[in-house]
Amino acid sequence: MTETAISLLLRVAKSHRSKRASALASRALHPGQDSVLLLLDGQDGCTMGDVAVSLGVQPPTVTKLVGRLIAAGLVRRHGVAGDQRKAAVFLTESGRQEVDAIQKIWVAIAETALNGIPLDHQDALRDALTRMDCNLDGRTMPREYMPVQAPIMA
Secondary structure, eight states: OOOOHHHHHHHHHHHHHHHHHHHHHTTTOOTTHHHHHHHHHHSTTEEHHHHHHHHTOOHHHHHHHHHHHHHTTSEEEEEETTEEEEEEEEEOHHHHHHHHHHHHHHHHHHHHHHTTOOHHHHHHHHHHHHHHHHHHHTOOOOGGGSOOOOOOOO
16 A cells, blocks of 8 residues: 555654654653744743744643743743733743754754755645645645746736
8 A cells, every 4th residue: 555645744743753852852851842942042031822822732731841841940930021920931041052952953853854855855845744734724825835826928
C-alpha cells in the first residue's frame, strides 16, 4: 500500500517531535517549553493569554509550561499593571541563554530534515503546508504564499 501525503506528514511530524524531545531533554527541557522561550525572545512580557493564543494551546497548558519554566529559573511572572488578573511572562538571563541553544537545536533538526531537498522544492513544500494549515483552520491563504498569476490578456 502506498502511503498518502497525510500519513507521511504525520510520520514526519512524529519523527520531528521525537528528535526535538531528545535534543531538548539533554538541556532538561520538554517540548512546548522551547516554544514558550522562543516566543518570549521575540515578545518578552507577553501575558499568559497571549502566549496561549500565539502557541495555539489552552490557558491551563500555558500555566503548566510557565510553572515549570519558573521552577527552572528560565522565566519570571509578574502581574500586569492596571489589571492584576493578568500575568506577564519575562525571560530571565538564564532563559535568554537557553534561547540560543534552542535555536541551534531547531536549525540542526531542520537541516537534517531538509537535507538533499532542493530549495525550490522546500519552497513548494512550505507553500503546500501553509495551504493545508489554512484549509484545516478555515483561514484564507496569506498573500505571500499565493501563486503569482499572469495577467489575462483580452
